[in-house]
Amino acid sequence: MKCRICGQAASIALRSHKIAFCDTHFLIFFEKRVQTTIRRYALIQSGDRPIVAVSGGKDSLSLWLFLHRMGIAADGIYVDLGIGDYSRISLEKIKAVADTIGKKVYIFHVPDIFQRGIREVAKVLRRVPCSACGMIKRYVMNRICVEKGYNLLLTGHNLDDEAAALFGNVLYWKKDYLWKKDISLDEDEGHLSRKAKPFFLCSEREVAAYAIISGIDYIYDECPFSKGAKTIMYKNVLGNIEEASPGTKLMFIKGYLKELQEMKQRFLPGNLRTDEAGDGYCGVCGYPSGGGMCGYCRTLQKLEIPYTVEFEEYG
Numbered sequence: 001m002k003c004r005i006c007g008q009a010a011s012i013a014l015r016s017h018k019i020a021f022c023d024t025h026f027l028i029f030f031e032k033r034v035q036t037t038i039r040r041y042a043l044i045q046s047g048d049r050p051i052v053a054v055s056g057g058k059d060s061l062s063l064w065l066f067l068h069r070m071g072i073a074a075d076g077i078y079v080d081l082g083i084g085d086y087s088r089i090s091l092e093k094i095k096a097v098a099d100t101i102g103k104k105v106y107i108f109h110v111p112d113i114f115q116r117g118i119r120e121v122a123k124v125l126r127r128v129p130c131s132a133c134g135m136i137k138r139y140v141m142n143r144i145c146v147e148k149g150y151n152l153l154l155t156g157h158n159l160d161d162e163a164a165a166l167f168g169n170v171l172y173w174k175k176d177y178l179w180k181k182d183i184s185l186d187e188d189e190g191h192l193s194r195k196a197k198p199f200f201l202c203s204e205r206e207v208a209a210y211a212i213i214s215g216i217d218y219i220y221d222e223c224p225f226s227k228g229a230k231t232i233m234y235k236n237v238l239g240n241i242e243e244a245s246p247g248t249k250l251m252f253i254k255g256y257l258k259e260l261q262e263m264k265q266r267f268l269p270g271n272l273r274t275d276e277a278g279d280g281y282c283g284v285c286g287y288p289s290g291g292g293m294c295g296y297c298r299t300l301q302k303l304e305i306p307y308t309v310e311f312e313e314y315g
């Protein structure tokens, strides 16, 4: 197999695009595609001050490096969940990239604030770790954005993540979530930053190839709490479909985005966002809450810890 551009031996074949590339031309192809996505969906606009949610994994670190290469200045945010070596190694990888690209990273340590790791926090809340983690991450990341003046939070979600989540929502007809998997979410000035996912149309394999060819040292291990998650099963099912019929995942997600735009225009001229802006704001911290006290404040109250949000700044 040869590279479509230079005719040298190809290092990666992209069956969904019916194309193969050498390392150099794959990087060019990938970066152009992401730039096109950013432009087409207006994910990053002039005057934006973006920040990247980094986890130490390939997706978020690739996004951070991609932005740096494109000349888009973006700092990072990391939520340390207090999961032993996994959290420690993740942070080491993040700091290494921050040093390389000369950017700052805000670090929120769950154990410092909640006096225990995410597993124990979840136990107190009688929730599964992923549910407690999602709630704390959403709160803290948004809070840091608003407090530090970043109006745009970028995440490394890729095509496989989005297709698996959508597949699960369709499978169980989770109507409340179905139309919320947008490529970007609007801002609620002073309370919620805008959010966007530049890798929305890039497969996990493409992002992994970008990370490896670029020499990014990321954490290979998945979070231990991801084991047995339904999304992994959905990814496998979709992977089998993709194998038999290349391009299906991309069609699924592109079709969804098209339907979503039409839905917005037809039914809700503003947008379909109803999850975080909710009906009001938390009486303790003043940040958006679906009703009454927000999840973050309720967690602190349950643990009998006075309200606090503190984070470390590295770099």
Ligand code: SF4
Pocket (backbone or CB within 6 Å): 118, 129, 130, 131, 133, 134, 223, 224, 225, 226
């Ligand atoms: Fe958080 Fe669950 Fe993801 Fe781990 S697998 S980072 S606990 S959401």
Ligand code: ZN
Pocket (backbone or CB within 6 Å): 003, 004, 005, 006, 007, 008, 021, 022, 023, 024, 025
């Ligand atoms: Zn080439």
Ligand code: ZN
Pocket (backbone or CB within 6 Å): 282, 283, 284, 285, 286, 287, 293, 294, 295, 296, 297, 298
């Ligand atoms: Zn609150």
